[in-house]
Amino acid sequence: MNSAVLIEIHGVEAGLVVRDERGQFRFFAAAREAFRFEGRLFRSAADARRAVAEAIDPKPSRRGG
Template sequence: MSEAYLIEAAGEAAGVVVRERGGYRFFASAPQFNVIEQQLFRRTADAARAARALAANDNQFSRAQFSRIGR
């Protein structure tokens, strides 16, 4: 079973990270996050931090967080 987390910014999906060997792979769900598409992050918090930084530049989102998907 895969381990996946939804990365959100201001209540909207920025993308999903999926656990794989070496960390978590990011898959963007909004165009402004495509710059980190397929990037491997060591921790989910690192992916959320990267999404938050991109969101700050976009001003459409103000805060990033993550939620586990599934059980």
Template sequence: MSAAFVIEVRGLQAGLVVRQESGGFRFFAAVAEAFSLEGQVFRSAAHAGRAVRSALDAPRAR
């Protein structure tokens, strides 16, 4: 059975994770700040959420 969860940070839908049959949750980015995490597999949806929050909180090069 597959399951998908939206990862939301400060009201912004930053991406989603999909449960993998082999275990873990694969992340799909919806915002540019999270593109570096695209396709990564996390142990849980919560772990993915923390990684996305960190990516969005990181200072951006201008």
């Protein structure tokens, strides 16, 4: 059975992931900033959320200058 999980970043519905028969999660973009992940497979919904969140709201490197 397939299941879907909404990926929301700072109140923006970025897309959703749908779990397939093999347990992988395929991403379907809803926000322009997430289009580069369209169709990509992730091991978990959390992995997808992390990847999309970094693309939408990148944080500066924590390494020293």
